[in-house]
Amino acid sequence: MRHAVTRGRAAIVCEPKGAIVSTSAPPPSANDRVAASAVHATKWYGHGDTAVAALKDVSVSFDSGRFAAVMGASGSGKSTLMHCLAGLDRLTDGRIIIGGTDLSTLDDRALTLLRRDRIGFVFQAFNLVPTLTAKENIELPVALAGSKVDPAWFDEVVTMVDLRDRLAHRPSELSGGQQQRVAIARALASKPELIFADEPTGNLDSASGTTVLEFLRHAVDHMGQTIVMVTHDPAAASWADRAVFLSDGGIVGDIADPTAASVLERMQALDPRMAAGHERTRG
Numbered sequence: 050m051r052h053a054v055t056r057g058r059a060a061i062v063c064e065p066k067g068a069i070v071s072t073s074a075p076p077p078s079a080n081d082r083v084a085a086s087a088v089h090a091t092k093w094y095g096h097g098d099t100a101v102a103a104l105k106d107v108s109v110s111f112d113s114g115r116f117a118a119v120m121g122a123s124g125s126g127k128s129t130l131m132h133c134l135a136g137l138d139r140l141t142d143g144r145i146i147i148g149g150t151d152l153s154t155l156d157d158r159a160l161t162l163l164r165r166d167r168i169g170f171v172f173q174a175f176n177l178v179p180t181l182t183a184k185e186n187i188e189l190p191v192a193l194a195g196s197k198v199d200p201a202w203f204d205e206v207v208t209m210v211d212l213r214d215r216l217a218h219r220p221s222e223l224s225g226g227q228q229q230r231v232a233i234a235r236a237l238a239s240k241p242e243l244i245f246a247d248e249p250t251g252n253l254d255s256a257s258g259t260t261v262l263e264f265l266r267h268a269v270d271h272m273g274q275t276i277v278m279v280t281h282d283p284a285a286a287s288w289a290d291r292a293v294f295l296s297d298g299g300i301v302g303d304i305a306d307p308t309a310a311s312v313l314e315r316m317q318a319l320d321p322r323m324a325a326g327h328e329r330t331r332g
């Protein structure tokens with residue numbers, strides 16, 4: 050398998066130890082359909098003199114069963130693209146299609162249901178509920194939908210993120226890496242079609258970040274998930290199947306099978322500011 054190779058800053062073997070074979074998840078999807086697309090997506094914030102075009106006529110598709118990284122300098126529109134793709138925000142112009150559904154045709158309630166049932170989120174700041182245990186946090190979105198997490202699936206996910214002995218702990222009793230693993234388990238709990246992760250390793254040290262990336266990679270390779278991850282870090286992007294580059298609200302690059310070196314090289318060519326601080330990842 051292509052990902053059983055050395056990747057990233059620490060040249061860690063990507064294939065997680067003790068391969069966990071999914072029994073209850075859908076089989077890994079063949080790369081034969083689009084999970085999400087933006088079509089001529091434009092997003093303006095504000096009005097008049099203070100208006101900002103955060104996305105300018107962006108057209109991009111993300112394939113099912115694949116792991117994509119979205120990169121770009123601060124303010125280039127990464128989070129805006131992700132929020133619009135995920136139905137957390139609406140475009141000013143253009144369309145977002147999720148698994149064949151045009152989000153512009155949905156009213157707010159239908160959009161909320163689509164987000165709840167078909168999309169998982171992982172944020173840089175974890176966004177766990179402090180008063181709930183890890184287990185309760187993982188189950189929360191499914192519980193809010195009036196449903197229960199399939200026990201076999203819950204087991205598989207918790208084993209995958211290695212949290213079995215932390216389920217009764219509250220977020221304040223967990224390390225940052227453990228909290229992000231709870232957030233990943235929460236995102237997976239409803240078996241979403243698509244997971245969006247906005248800088249999931251941004252608040253983590255390098256070892257915890259690598260673990261999180263290993264789990265995201267595993268979810269794609271062995272659980273049939275589709276992941277779109279925003280990151281600033283070339284080493285993090287090297288775990289993805291593809292890196293899409295944004296600059297000033299537009300797509301300016303798209304590379305397959307990124308490595309930390311190829312990503313850094315592209316960043317330097319596109320915008321030296323974007324590459325600043327990442328030179329250490331070279332090689």
Ligand SMILES: Nc1ncnc2c1ncn2[C@@H]1O[C@H](COP(=O)(O)OP(=O)(O)OP(=O)(O)O)[C@@H](O)[C@H]1O
Pocket residue numbers: 094095101102103121122123124125126127128129130
């Ligand atoms: N709610 C908002 N109101 C006004 N302007 C906004 C809003 N959200 C984002 N912007 C502007 O849109 C542009 C794109 O912002 P966005 O958050 O998508 O960037 P980003 O690439 O995610 O940056 P970062 O790496 O810093 O997270 C920026 O110029 C930003 O200031």
Ligand SMILES: [Mg+2]
Pocket residue numbers: 127128129
């Ligand atoms: Mg952002």
